[in-house]
Amino acid sequence: MPNALTLSLRPLVPWEASIAKRSTPAPGAEAPLARDLSAAEDAVLLGWAAEGDRRAFDALAGRHLPLLYRVALRVTGQPAEAEEVAQEAMLRLWQNAARFDPGRARLGTWLYRITANLAIDRVRRARFQPLATVAEAPDPAPGPEATLDARQRHALLAAALEELPPRQRAALALAYDQGLSGAEAAAALSVSTRALEGLLRRARRFLAARLRGEEE
């Protein structure tokens, strides 16, 4: 009759066998916990994340979330929506981490594209919702002193931005706020450089006219 010790050890045997069968890292390979995440480039972090290293992905999120938030905030105009969009863009990156090829596209450009598209979709959906659920826009009609008062100018600009089509807002976000080159911003929005310049030109003319107190 088997004693109690034998019985208690019996279930451990398969575990021991499975541990013994596990592959050990190659001599040159770096253990995940020994990786220097802060010094690693984006492409390296993404490569580690693709292997399942969630700490590497967290470091990547810490770098990119503030930038994605700003792009999303410019397009949606709503901080809560901007947070959700930035988070969603990062989760899409996790799902596609192994498929992303840094040789074909910059990670930042890819992330900006996803963020801009998500934010544009949200704005378009919000426009079809009943008016009660959409944030009330301030009155865009300027008074004579509006051009002098910084706070009023800020309100005027916010109202004018809200009237801009979402693609023009995204163009502003990428080209001015994030400082991308024309080619990069155009790639992120999937348009030609010429089309991007058209978006920027129309957006700036509209905003400048509103700040001057004119109707465009």
Add this chain to the structure above:
Amino acid sequence: MRLDDFARLLDTHGAEPARWPPEAIPAARALLERSATARGLQAEARMLDAALRDSLPGPSPEALARMRAHVGRAVARMPVPPQAGRGGVLQWLRPWLPAGCGALVTLAACGFWLSRMPQPAPEEVLGAPRMLAMMETAE
């Protein structure tokens, strides 16, 4: 460069010469030196640049921590990213295959398998009532 070309440059690229296309900078600077109107246009564009810059706050530290924690929690629940190339031929075909085509293929395979199964002989099916009748008469 004419004034309307310069206005177009400002509308597209903003007031900062560092953002202008390099080939346009000498002509734009020459125009700025000789034209007060051009300088006025640049000052107005500079105001818009500043207003745009001021109108976009970054996330607060709390918001950033909230987003990072949310992403971390979601990633912890998600599986490891699917590796490229593991799907073989299916991975390449997937974008062109309509939804539900896997179920359709399975259905067709089942149908084909059933049609190839050996059918019972007609006498086995039709013979059963005759056998019963013979047993009854024997009794």
